[in-house]
Amino acid sequence: MGFxxxxxxxxxxxxxxVAAAVYGLEMVAGGTGGSLLFCMLFFVxxxxxxxxxxxxxxxxxxxxxxxxxxxxxxxxxxxLFMCLLFVAFFAVSDLDFYNWxxxxxxxxxxxxxxxxxxxxxxxxxxxxxxxxxxxxxxxxTDQKTKWGxxxxxxxxxxxxxxxxxxxxxxxxxxxxxxFGVYFFVASLYAGLALAAVFTFIYHRNEKSKxxxxxxxxxQMDMMTMMFGFSVFWAYQFFSQFIVIWYGxxxxxxxxxxxxxxxxxxxxxLPIIMLFVVPFITLLFRKNKANPNVVxxxxxxxxxxxxxxxxxxxxxxxxxxxxxxxxxALIGGVFVWVIRNRGDKLADA
Amino acid sequence: MSSDAHANARTPEEVVQYKDKMERDIxxxxxxxxxxxxxxxxxxxxCVGIGAVSWATQIIRGLGxxxxxxxxxxxxxxxxxxxxxxxxxxxxxxxxxLYLFRAKFRSRFNRAAEAMTxxxxxxxxxxxxxxxxxxxxxxxxxxxxxxxxxxxxxxxPLVWDVFAVSTYLTVSAVFWYVGLIPxxxxxxxxxxxxxxxxxxxxxxxxxxxxxxxxxxxQLYKFLAALATPLVLSVHSVVSWDFAMAVVYGWHTTxxxxxxxxxAIFSGCAMxxxxxxxIRNIFSLEEYITIDDFEKLAKLLMFTGLVVSYAYMIELAxxxxxxxxxxxxxxxxxxxxxxxxxxxxxxLCNVISPLTLFYRPARRSLMFLWILSIPINIGMWFERxxxxxxxxxxxxxxxxxxxxxxxxxxxxxxxxxxxxFFMYFLIFTKTLPVLxxxxxxxxxxx
Numbered sequence: 001m002g003f004x005x006x007x008x009x010x011x012x013x014x015x016x017x018v019a020a021a022v023y024g025l026e027m028v029a030g031g032t033g034g035s036l037l038f039c040m041l042f043f044v045x046x047x048x049x050x051x052x053x054x055x056x057x058x059x060x061x062x063x064x065x066x067x068x069x070x071x072x073x074x075x076x077x078x079x080l081f082m083c084l085l086f087v088a089f090f091a092v093s094d095l096d097f098y099n100w101x102x103x104x105x106x107x108x109x110x111x112x113x114x115x116x117x118x119x120x121x122x123x124x125x126x127x128x129x130x131x132x133x134x135x136x137x138x139x140x141t142d143q144k145t146k147w148g149x150x151x152x153x154x155x156x157x158x159x160x161x162x163x164x165x166x167x168x169x170x171x172x173x174x175x176x177x178x179f180g181v182y183f184f185v186a187s188l189y190a191g192l193a194l195a196a197v198f199t200f201i202y203h204r205n206e207k208s209k210x211x212x213x214x215x216x217x218x219q220m221d222m223m224t225m226m227f228g229f230s231v232f233w234a235y236q237f238f239s240q241f242i243v244i245w246y247g248x249x250x251x252x253x254x255x256x257x258x259x260x261x262x263x264x265x266x267x268x269l270p271i272i273m274l275f276v277v278p279f280i281t282l283l284f285r286k287n288k289a290n291p292n293v294v295x296x297x298x299x300x301x302x303x304x305x306x307x308x309x310x311x312x313x314x315x316x317x318x319x320x321x322x323x324x325x326x327x328a329l330i331g332g333v334f335v336w337v338i339r340n341r342g343d344k345l346a347d348a
Numbered sequence: 349m350s351s352d353a354h355a356n357a358r359t360p361e362e363v364v365q366y367k368d369k370m371e372r373d374i375x376x377x378x379x380x381x382x383x384x385x386x387x388x389x390x391x392x393x394x395c396v397g398i399g400a401v402s403w404a405t406q407i408i409r410g411l412g413x414x415x416x417x418x419x420x421x422x423x424x425x426x427x428x429x430x431x432x433x434x435x436x437x438x439x440x441x442x443x444x445x446l447y448l449f450r451a452k453f454r455s456r457f458n459r460a461a462e463a464m465t466x467x468x469x470x471x472x473x474x475x476x477x478x479x480x481x482x483x484x485x486x487x488x489x490x491x492x493x494x495x496x497x498x499x500x501x502x503x504x505p506l507v508w509d510v511f512a513v514s515t516y517l518t519v520s521a522v523f524w525y526v527g528l529i530p531x532x533x534x535x536x537x538x539x540x541x542x543x544x545x546x547x548x549x550x551x552x553x554x555x556x557x558x559x560x561x562x563x564x565x566q567l568y569k570f571l572a573a574l575a576t577p578l579v580l581s582v583h584s585v586v587s588w589d590f591a592m593a594v595v596y597g598w599h600t601t602x603x604x605x606x607x608x609x610x611a612i613f614s615g616c617a618m619x620x621x622x623x624x625x626i627r628n629i630f631s632l633e634e635y636i637t638i639d640d641f642e643k644l645a646k647l648l649m650f651t652g653l654v655v656s657y658a659y660m661i662e663l664a665x666x667x668x669x670x671x672x673x674x675x676x677x678x679x680x681x682x683x684x685x686x687x688x689x690x691x692x693x694x695l696c697n698v699i700s701p702l703t704l705f706y707r708p709a710r711r712s713l714m715f716l717w718i719l720s721i722p723i724n725i726g727m728w729f730e731r732x733x734x735x736x737x738x739x740x741x742x743x744x745x746x747x748x749x750x751x752x753x754x755x756x757x758x759x760x761x762x763x764x765x766x767x768f769f770m771y772f773l774i775f776t777k778t779l780p781v782l783x784x785x786x787x788x789x790x791x792x793x
């Protein structure tokens with residue numbers, strides 16, 4: 001079934017059904033909403049990161065991502081799904097594990113109603129802008145650059161809100177001005193990892209045009225970009241860490257110190273998963289050309305980012321085994337939506 | 349017509365003729381200077397003279413001739429240092445990163461931008477020395493064996509700076525020189541007499557064989573890959589001069605990427621400031637097209653938006669943090685004694701680049717050139733605001749103060765501009781301002 005023929009109403013219905021199911025699960029299992037927050041933090045990257053990669057290539061008018069375009073853009077409606085999941089999350093948790101909800105806060109920004117409204121608003125904005133951009137980009141119109149630019153703006157806005165609201169405010173009054181950048185860079189990195197997974201799927205799919213020179217060239221470019229992002233991610237990580245560590249101010253260092261006490265040196269595992277292994281592996285041309293290797297690296301990157309997000313939120317939000325069920329449910333929706341387009345591309 | 353368009357439109361014979369013409373046009377710039385060149389050079393040297401006299405005054409009379417005081421111990425000199433390091437950034441960005449990204453428009457700007465990098469680093473390097481006061485003790489910054497086992501403090505970001513900036517200068521200079529070799533060989537062929545000998549020595553016996561090109565391309569790619577992380581590292585280290593200190597307005601995690609984006613922003617503006625007149629004076633309109641400038645303008649617009657994002661986040665989180673010191677620091681920036689400097693920065697760096705969303709503005713060279721000047725001014729003020737305002741309003745009222753730069757500091761700042769432009773003018777008359785071999789290659793492919 002091609003995505004274009006997919007009934008929009010049916011798709012929204014599935015989104016709503018799964019969001020309701022997740023809500024029900026949390027309520028039945030007595031969850032705090034922490035597991036759902038963990039899942040949302042993972043899937044919000046996949047719902048927006050791949051599109052941001054394509055938007056960036058459209059803005060600079062480069063053509064190396066073209067073979068991946070259709071799949072990468074197929075996620076555009078998933079921001080709406082994320083919005084529904086956010087509402088479910090809000091309903092389940094009532095933001096109880098955010099310490100700022102437990103007192104009258106002097107900063108109007110930290111206010112439950114405003115928290116809900118602004119998050120819904122940014123997700124609706126990115127969904128609408130993303131849908132328009134996906135349409136223009138797939139039709140290769142003159143408007144794609146303009147909408148690509150709008151998408152990048154809304155992407156930065158949405159990821160910044162996610163970083164500051166969903167995660168940073170857990171540790172309030174701890175702040176890091178880099179947190180927004182850190183999130184949208186990681187999201188782009190996760191988006192490129194999705195391209196690596198597509199590479200693997202293309203190569204396994206006999207119908208696809210994997211043998212073409214263009215695709216191989218694109219694959220090398222994508223993987224080079226992923227290599228570049230391993231360095232860039234490490235740069236962001238180090239830039240944040242060094243300032244906190246060197247400054248050695250109690251209220252800042254507590255962010256790292258508390259987590260070190262909870263998880264020990266496992267806290268630094270994401271550095272190996274997101275920088276050391278991808279960097280060394282993707283340094284070599286033959287690895288970048290090997291679909292099995294790049295897909296493995298992609299899975300490692302996703303795992304690394306997830307682990308890091310887990311460390312960020314678990315001390316407050318108490319992520320339970322329920323997260324596995326929710327990951328499967330939400331992941332199923334993602335695969336269902338992407339597959340409807342992936343098949344289309346393979347036939348193209 | 350651009351070189352790309354030309355290649356598509358002509359027969360192989362015509363392409364050869366076109367390449368010869370290109371060579372003639374670009375090397376025509378390396379001819380006997382006219383009076384305008386001498387006048388410009390005289391102006392630059394005069395500025396250098398003003399700077400030299402100012403510095404001499406400071407050396408003789410001590411740092412007391414500056415406006416530096418307690419608590420503002422870092423003022424215009426450190427502002428100038430950060431400004432020039434920032435200018436140095438786009439050279440490597442345009443050359444190395446755009447090379448790795450295979451962005452063709454780089455070949456129109458890379459030579460001049462790389463030269464700009466080197467001259468800007470040379471200029472920036474003067475300021476830590478000037479700021480020392482007792483410049484004759486500059487070698488104390490370097491780790492060297494001595495009888496009392498005195499060692500520099502490796503935990504100080506200022507020492508990291510020494511290593512970062514000197515590494516950047518070395519790699520940038522090598523990268524620039526390697527890129528120049530084939531063009532120097534062309535100059536050797538074209539010129540005669542003593543010039544031929546000099547270009548001959550400088551071109552290291554380049555003959556343009558297949559093997560030489562193979563090695564050259566490998567080395568160039570390698571240097572580009574090596575230089576790319578340096579672009580990030582140098583200005584990050586410069587940002588940590590501030591961010592590592594526990595001073596409100598300085599100690600913030602976004603500083604590293606924010607400084608890098610700001611550096612690229614100001615560097616691109618300076619490339620436009622330099623290349624628009626060069627294009628006209630040397631009649632290079634055929635090779636540097638409006639389209640190329642438009643791409644540079646887009647880069648300028650993008651980095652401007654990144655910088656604006658950083659300004660916004662800094663302000664927003666100061667408010668969000670609920671930390672009174674942080675909040676007061678930013679209130680002071682917005683409405684305090686230096687509000688004029690802050691709003692100048694906002695006008696120049698946030699508001700004015702927004703005009704580039706309008707396509708005709710991006711395609712008007714006159715507009716771009718005019719816009720590049722306030723952006724450079726705005727970026728200078730950005731550093732001034734970070735450095736001076738944060739120091740002027742520290743934690744406690746007894747540590748508040750108001751710093752006014754003295755005439756000596758302004759004199760040295762003017763001197764730094766003269767120093768930079770003097771080198772650049774000499775460069776335009778001694779070396780090709782465009783990468784001829786790369787442009788030729790583009791015509792062929």
